Amino acid sequence: MSNMTIVGAQWGDEGKGKIVDLLTSEVDMVVRFQGGNNAGHTVIVDGTKYVLHVVPSGILHPGKMCIIGNGVVLDPESFLEEIDALQSLGLDVSPERLKISYKTHLILPYHRAIDGAREGKAKAKIGTTGRGIGPCYEDKKSRVGVRAGDLTDPEVLRAKIERALEEKNVLFTQLYGMPALDPQTVFDDLMAIAPRLVPYLADASSLIMEADAAGKSIMFEGAQGVMLDIDHGTYPFVTSSNVVCDNASIGSGVHAGMIDQRIAIVKAYTTRVGSGPFPTELFDDMGEFLRRQGGEYGATTGRPRRCGWLDLVVLREMIRLCDPTTMALTKVDVLSGLKEIKLCVAYEYEGKVMKYPPQTPRGLDNSKPVYEVLPGWDEDLSGCTDWDSLPRNCRRYIERIEELLGVKAGYISVGPDRNQTFRR
Numbered sequence: 068m069s070n071m072t073i074v075g076a077q078w079g080d081e082g083k084g085k086i087v088d089l090l091t092s093e094v095d096m097v098v099r100f101q102g103g104n105n106a107g108h109t110v111i112v113d114g115t116k117y118v119l120h121v122v123p124s125g126i127l128h129p130g131k132m133c134i135i136g137n138g139v140v141l142d143p144e145s146f147l148e149e150i151d152a153l154q155s156l157g158l159d160v161s162p163e164r165l166k167i168s169y170k171t172h173l174i175l176p177y178h179r180a181i182d183g184a185r186e187g188k189a190k191a192k193i194g195t196t197g198r199g200i201g202p203c204y205e206d207k208k209s210r211v212g213v214r215a216g217d218l219t220d221p222e223v224l225r226a227k228i229e230r231a232l233e234e235k236n237v238l239f240t241q242l243y244g245m246p247a248l249d250p251q252t253v254f255d256d257l258m259a260i261a262p263r264l265v266p267y268l269a270d271a272s273s274l275i276m277e278a279d280a281a282g283k284s285i286m287f288e289g290a291q292g293v294m295l296d297i298d299h300g301t302y303p304f305v306t307s308s309n310v311v312c313d314n315a316s317i318g319s320g321v322h323a324g325m326i327d328q329r330i331a332i333v334k335a336y337t338t339r340v341g342s343g344p345f346p347t348e349l350f351d352d353m354g355e356f357l358r359r360q361g362g363e364y365g366a367t368t369g370r371p372r373r374c375g376w377l378d379l380v381v382l383r384e385m386i387r388l389c390d391p392t393t394m395a396l397t398k399v400d401v402l403s404g405l406k407e408i409k410l411c412v413a414y415e416y417e418g419k420v421m422k423y424p425p426q427t428p429r430g431l432d433n434s435k436p437v438y439e440v441l442p443g444w445d446e447d448l449s450g451c452t453d454w455d456s457l458p459r460n461c462r463r464y465i466e467r468i469e470e471l472l473g474v475k476a477g478y479i480s481v482g483p484d485r486n487q488t489f490r491r
């Protein structure tokens with residue numbers, strides 16, 4: 068199998084972790100290329116539930132190499148908690164098979180503090196995960212960030228923390244009414260865990276390129292979803308990294324030509340966590356039905372996810388930006404038991420019918436979904452193992468989506484377990 072990128076097609080939580088886990092059996096290496104522990108990727112294997120935040124979901128397959136790329140932001144404390152939890156479930160998370168790029172930026176206590184204080188004070192809250200993701204990427208772009216490789220040079224590390232806190236302590240004390248953070252304490256706390264982190268550091272870019280040159284297969288695992296992309300999503304209600312497929316190369320340090328397959332993970336309906344426009348959102352019993360049937364509560368923060376019908380306008384935008392070679396359609400089983408299913412095929416915006424999201428600042432807020440209504444089905448799908456075993460109306464729903472988007476659903480997922488997925 069060749070090299071591929073897995074990307075979330077909507078606003079996150081499409082089931083990326085599940086599909087990455089499934090396809091890991093066919094690759095040799097899995098690389099996370101953006102985001103941080105704002106992500107929550109749930110994988111269920113034989114009834115055991117694993118929730119991955121920054122560790123690639125490929126870790127569940129013994130012997131596969133997993134890499135945290137330069138495009139990720141890594142919270143050292145949270146990373147150690149995550150690997151401890153995985154280890155207690157019997158997984159090998161040793162530095163022999165899990166690597167962190169020297170260039171990965173570290174999320175430090177002051178990033179979390181800024182994230183929390185800013186959201187607390189804001190009138191129009193973004194509804195971030197509070198993990199310090201945005202402030203860490205800000206420091207990276209401002210060139211005052213601390214990178215994982217700095218852990219090997221205490222003097223450089225101390226100077227960087229001191230420099231960062233010079234500015235941030237003014238914010239804390241004068242704007243947010245909080246106590247200043249002591250650079251020495253931040254430094255000491257980090258140095259105390261550095262011996263556990265340093266063995267994981269590696270020249271990730273070279274490792275990936277060497278694996279490719281040796282004929283190995285690599286999967287690039289995305290977090291979040293295209294509508295949360297910092298440039299192309301529903302700005303400012305987005306995350307702070309590029310989510311689109313092509314960031315896989317920048318976020319891992321490989322050239323784009325190395326990746327030839329792009330798999331978009333599409334949930335059979337739409338969800339969103341946090342604030343921001345969501346044209347097909349349902350505020351009635353139907354929304355509650357999807358939340359209950361789909362267990363739509365955040366894997367990272369436990370927040371109830373906002374739920375709505377599948378939005379093909381959003382998916383057309385994703386296709387325009389990512390050109391997926393195939394789609395994986397997940398959570399189709401959740402729609403069982405509905406008399407009718409609505410599919411948003413376009414928006415009505417300022418009297419016009421739009422097939423793509425309007426690009427004006429408040430375009431999405433003022434867009435009304437145009438729906439096509441399809442017949443539902445009652446059958447439980449959780450035991451379906453191939454296309455022919457799906458009820459006729461379910462196949463019609465999937466075929467209509469494919470027809471309107473011009474992309475095939477190469478994988479269909481009908482339950483949370485690793486086994487509950489089949490290929491077309």
Ligand code: GDP
Pocket residue numbers: 075079080081082083084085106107108109110111361362366397398399400401480481482483484
């Ligand atoms: P990710 O962030 O894209 O990896 O997705 P999450 O793990 O946050 O959310 C997806 C949720 O749906 C998880 O709880 C999965 O266990 C679950 N899930 C994934 N695929 C399916 C499916 O086909 N059917 C059902 N019922 N649940 C699924």
Ligand code: IMO
Pocket residue numbers: 075078079080081105106107108193194195196197198199200201289290291292295304305306307339340341342
């Ligand atoms: P996975 O990988 C769903 C959302 C947050 C918020 C916005 C900004 O599990 O699909 P941030 O903390 O990133 O600054 O928050 O982005 N968000 C996610 N929503 N799934 C995710 O990840 C998300 N990661 C961030 O809810 O609206």
Ligand code: MG
Pocket residue numbers: 079080081106107108109366
């Ligand atoms: Mg998630």
